[in-house]
Amino acid sequence: xxxxxxxxxxxxxxxLKERIKKDGIVDGKILKVDSFLNHQVDxxxxxxxxxxxxxxxxxxxxxxxxxxxxxxxxxxxxxAATYQVPMVVARKTVGKNIExxxxxxxxxxYSKHTTFEVLVGKKFLSSEDKxxxxxxxxxxxxxxxxxxxxILDAGAKIVGAGIVIEKGFQIGGELMRTAGVRVESLxxxxxxxxxxxxIFA
Amino acid sequence: xxxxxxxxxxxxxxxLKERIKKDGIVDGKILKVDSFLNHQVDxxxxxxxxxxxxxxxxxxxxxxxxxxxxxxxxxxxxxAATYQVPMVVARKTVGKNIExxxxxxxxxxYSKHTTFEVLVGKKFLSSEDKxxxxxxxxxxxxxxxxxxxxILDAGAKIVGAGIVIEKGFQIGGELMRTAGVRVESLxxxxxxxxxxxxIFA
Numbered sequence: 117x118x119x120x121x122x123x124x125x126x127x128x129x130x131x132l133k134e135r136i137k138k139d140g141i142v143d144g145k146i147l148k149v150d151s152f153l154n155h156q157v158d159x160x161x162x163x164x165x166x167x168x169x170x171x172x173x174x175x176x177x178x179x180x181x182x183x184x185x186x187x188x189x190x191x192x193x194x195x196a197a198t199y200q201v202p203m204v205v206a207r208k209t210v211g212k213n214i215e216x217x218x219x220x221x222x223x224x225x226y227s228k229h230t231t232f233e234v235l236v237g238k239k240f241l242s243s244e245d246k247x248x249x250x251x252x253x254x255x256x257x258x259x260x261x262x263x264x265x266x267i268l269d270a271g272a273k274i275v276g277a278g279i280v281i282e283k284g285f286q287i288g289g290e291l292m293r294t295a296g297v298r299v300e301s302l303x304x305x306x307x308x309x310x311x312x313x314x315i316f317a
Numbered sequence: 318x319x320x321x322x323x324x325x326x327x328x329x330x331x332x333l334k335e336r337i338k339k340d341g342i343v344d345g346k347i348l349k350v351d352s353f354l355n356h357q358v359d360x361x362x363x364x365x366x367x368x369x370x371x372x373x374x375x376x377x378x379x380x381x382x383x384x385x386x387x388x389x390x391x392x393x394x395x396x397a398a399t400y401q402v403p404m405v406v407a408r409k410t411v412g413k414n415i416e417x418x419x420x421x422x423x424x425x426x427y428s429k430h431t432t433f434e435v436l437v438g439k440k441f442l443s444s445e446d447k448x449x450x451x452x453x454x455x456x457x458x459x460x461x462x463x464x465x466x467x468i469l470d471a472g473a474k475i476v477g478a479g480i481v482i483e484k485g486f487q488i489g490g491e492l493m494r495t496a497g498v499r500v501e502s503l504x505x506x507x508x509x510x511x512x513x514x515x516i517f518a
Contacts, residue, residue, distance in 0.1 A: 237351065
């Protein structure tokens with residue numbers, strides 16, 4: 117990658133930071149990005165995000181993109197489209213009938229203070245697969261740990277995790293990296309101040 | 318559109334029919350398309366689906382694509398990307414904190430025999446908007462009716478609904494069309510036989 121490309125990519129991620137500062141809503145230690153990443157999704161930004169993940173994981177062979185419902189689905193869809201590989205959505209069990217055998221694990225919810233089960237049909241993860249995990253926000257890492265467990269249960273290879281926004285002041289990123297998982301975060305928030313200011317790494 | 322294009326498009330939708338016959342799983346009157354549209358998503362098929370919706374709604378001005386979580390999200394993402402407009406996900410309320418005022422309505426679930434609330438932040442739907450609704454499957458039309466209600470509450474224009482699989486033997490399609498909503502289904506299933514065979518219109 118040339119220096120020029122690096123500058124351009126830095127520029128794109130600067131735009132993401134500006135967007136977070138402008139449109140993100142801080143509620144305690146929770147950052148809401150409802151207006152461009154979750155509830156309403158800016159597909160132009162999404163295309164840039166997908167391109168950036170492809171750059172970050174350049175040279176890696178990826179057979180499937182895995183996310184956990186719900187907020188990571190649009191990002192995972194666009195990343196999978198960029199790689200032209202299938203996208204798999206791990207499901208929260210409530211009311212879901214999944215045909216056949218499943219891999220399942222428990223995930224804690226940081227924002228809801230509950231534990232829920234996530235599962236994926238066994239036929240959608242095989243030992244031949246090389247999996248890129250995708251999620252919108254990395255906080256305490258419980259969602260990502262759950263996905264990691266599902267991949268390990270299937271005997272598939274973990275290529276890494278592509279995260280749009282890492283909250284560096286929470287333990288998730290450190291936890292995953294210490295466990296040997298490559299985590300690529302497009303922006304890293306090191307602090308949300310008392311006054312609600314967002315500080316980037 | 319030339320006859321040649323029509324043939325090509327028919328060909329694409331024939332592929333979708335073949336895929337449903339090959340990989341769809343029939344469970345009573347419920348059709349599961351987990352292996353290519355829901356749980357695992359074939360992004361190449363998704364790209365064709367998005368292109369086809371763009372053809373069907375050619376000439377229409379569309380400012381936003383609206384879907385209901387969860388299974389319509391990948392399709393809506395790709396359609397919104399094709400139009401380069403924002404995608405909005407109406408949320409099921411359980412445990413969701415949405416910032417600010419919302420439009421909300423009740424939706425019945427056909428497969429779960431329950432009623433749930435769906436909502437969308439008021440700031441994401443305005444009276445200036447021209448909305449294309451997207452969903453994977455149209456059965457009794459409750460999800461689509463819910464989305465329609467949210468759009469009407471916002472005073473926005475309903476362009477229509479893009480549905481991948483309509484179950485023509487259920488009332489949803491007739492209900493929506495009678496109500497004056499343009500419904501474009503890529504395939505229409507008129508019957509699922511006792512033996513589980515899928516019959517197309």
